[in-house]
Amino acid sequence: MKLELQNADHGIDLLRQMILIRRFEEKCVELYAGQKIRGFLHVCIGEEAVAVGALGLLAADEAVVSTYREHGHALVRGIAPGAIMAELYGKREGCAGGRGGSMHLFDAATRFYGGNAIVGGGLPLALGLALADKMRGNARVTCCVIGEGAMAEGEFHETMNLAALWRLPLLVLCENNLYAMGTALAHEHAVDGVSRKADAYGIASDSVDGMDVLAVEGAARGALERVRSGTGPFLLECRTYRFRGHSMFDAELYRPKSEVEEWKARDPISQLAAGLESIGRSGEKLRAELELAADEVIGAAVEFAEAGQWEPVADLTRFVTSETS
């Protein structure tokens, strides 16, 4: 890792966030095994650098529309770990009142417009948020996170075209983890290279090593500057990898173990820890300390979720339509 880290404290902060996500996701896996979390659970272990490097740069009032693998995004955007964990438990204290679960974290306060379980489904939504901002004269960015799988959807192309046509302040952040569920990139896209898809719409794009949080941060900073300058949307591809299966129930028949091991060798957390080591900070010691701190936060989140209430069944049909009083 070529460390361009001038500010060790900032590096430590990035490390702290990635470790929090990693430990949170590991806890989720454990809780899923213990049946505390049910439904579909998609963890982002291995992909932490994208969430931390890119979404960390958004201003507090900038909106995020995310995917179903969004725990990390939610944590970086500042949704309380307890509210996220309670949502995974299905408790009413969850950030979506227990109605969404793992794939549908929502939070109005941080303008987090959901994990979306329809691949590509969030793109038009993000387009509209950006349109509203433009029409209302709000100088801010909407960031839509997608996977490379979504690029095969019509909604991707429709949205790219319209965003470019209307020059909307939209950052499309692609977590390219090489597999659409179990279908390898080569089997899902006729043309390799995310940037070439952007070219078709005259959209500026960039591609970055998604395992290197500093590289992600650098590229995202450039992308956001460009979007904020009013020239229209931007597509940023982060090449990343999930270390675990697509969901909890995945035998991973579609990829060789050796490939997983190769990518694990490029673990974003280890890389950043090593980078800190190189500028004279004890990366391993830091890592251990930060893991301890993360575990404390996560422990509290689990306690919060455990203590949460089940929404009464009598409230089942609340929030189908707005409650006007």
Add this chain to the structure above:
Amino acid sequence: MNARKVTYREALREAMVEALRGDPRVFLMGEDVGAYGGCFAVSRGMLEEFGPERVRDTPLSESAFVGAGIGAALGGMRPIVEVMTCNFSLLAADQIVNTAATLLHMSGGQFSVPLVIRMATGGGKQLAAQHSHSLEGWYAHVPGIRVLVPATLQDARGMMAGALECPDPVLIFEHQTLYNREGELAEDAGAVAIHGAKIQRPGRDLTIVAYGAGLWKSLAAAEALAAEGIDAEVIDLRVLRPLDDATIVESVARTHRVLIVDEGWRSGGIAAEIGMRIMEQAFYQLDRPVARLCGVEVPIPYAPQLEHAALPQVEGILEIARELIHGHE
């Protein structure tokens, strides 16, 4: 009150113009709503008044621009999205059903979607099977959205204001054969409720439940029946979701005989739902089995005689109504 002659199309346009003038958050978006003036000429002239930002032409990207309507609504705007016909709305069905209808609930009440989607529905203009279907019953199946079916000039003029005020997604289905319908509208016609059915013609002998173009066919049939001594009550549903059970049940309790007229296909249609609700709530008021006249289960054909036969018509209503009263079998 002074009244003037207007068409259904003009009434819709007046409502939108009023909305755009009155609220800077309101804008119209869709295929050919601007320069072309709207596929059915509903928005003609609006581009000139409001400009391309607020009367926004879109490319042929139903999913993206309907979804953009959802996003813009979340972002503080009050979009009116026009989808040319309900057949095309299927290209945006994901956004309508999976996103617009679910966000409020999935987010535990945090994100409501104040979006209005207008679309043309129904057959009768020889537009064949990809421009003539009646899918309002489908959408009425989906919790989280409100489905309006204005049949009258008053509703065409007055439902938009309520739809824009509604914090939840509202779908407005405009029957293609109604756009040219002309009638009297009060000079100061304005907002009407976007809930509840309305008895358009009171009667004693049987209830005809209808909506959209079917309302006018039912009223015409009721007049013909009156000449035969059969006094039919005609209910205009106006709103398919939420359904106004009370008005239907109350009417059936008076007439004990009921015919539902629905241009949508019979199997699993809104007529089936209404019939079932009558079974649940008014079974012991029935003196005859509930009857329905629906679209024939065929993709609507082009040829005029076939199209005519595929859709509910006055003659069919008369035939069933007579049977309900006189009981031939």
Add this chain to the structure above:
Amino acid sequence: MSDFTMPSLGADMAAATMMRWRVKPGDGVKRGDVVAEVETDKGLIEIEIFEDGTVEELVAGIGEKLPVGAVLARIRESGTAPLPAVIPAVQRRRVSPLARKIAAELGVELSGIEGSGPGGAIEKADVERAASHPVEASAEEAGTAPLRRAIAAAMEKSNREIPHYHLDATIDMTSALAWLARENELRVIQARLLPAVLLLKAVAGALRVEPDLNGVWRDGRLQRSERIHINFAIALRGGGLITPAIHDVDRKSHDEIMADLNDLVPRVRAGRLRSSELTEGTITVTHLGESVVERVWGVIYPPQVAIVGFGRVAEQPWAENGMLGVRQVLCATLAGDHRASDGRVGARFLDALNQQLQKP
């Protein structure tokens, strides 16, 4: 397999209507068993079977009018193996849900009604017609007339389902009748009040004090009625009785109640009642004051929960303050539904009734 057919029961019998099956598919039958009842021009007749076997299928539906020789049922002879089980299809009479409901409320038996709907379906109008035109009961038809059957059905149901308790009280009517005589002196003959008016008014007043007797037993609980509609038993000249409702008795003056009676009685006897008058009562009053009867032990009309009976007014020795006098007295009885109320409630009611009649 053999057919059990409509028997010929007389040379002039052409057809009969199936009224009731006494067997069901799967039942064993022996020669001589009564298996069904049919209604003929001569009345209800039990019909018997002439072979041993098992009922395989009931072919004739209740209410169906069938000619002599028509197949009524299929019988599997003893000793033959049963066919694979099929759910027997008993043809059900076509009755609209509304007609069925109204018939139940009026206590009208559907079997006696001809349907005017599709396929002979009985509809609302058919039931109302049947209810308001009780068959002119000649002596020989009395046993099977619809009205008689309706009363039979209601009384059977009452006896089967309602645990009755009975109370009676002897009431001094002297001052009430004196008041009535004074009132009537002021009236033209046509407007004069009958004692029944006083009694109805008093019952309504007492029900205000004791509302637990005013209402219906439905869905396993007493449903009190806010309004007081009294079914008043009116005898028909040809036999039988009809109990039309006088609405809102508590809110009406004596004159209004009298007017109601004057309107109702001829209409009852002409068979021109409205269905609401037959269905909406909340209690029944029966008054046999024109006979020698002293006490009426009433049978509650379901789903009501009480019936009040009045016998004749008679002069009786009456002790008061250690003195013996002669007073005009009347015995009032109450039959109450013990599911809905207790004897104490009934006692309070009779007490209130007595008070009402002392000060009309």
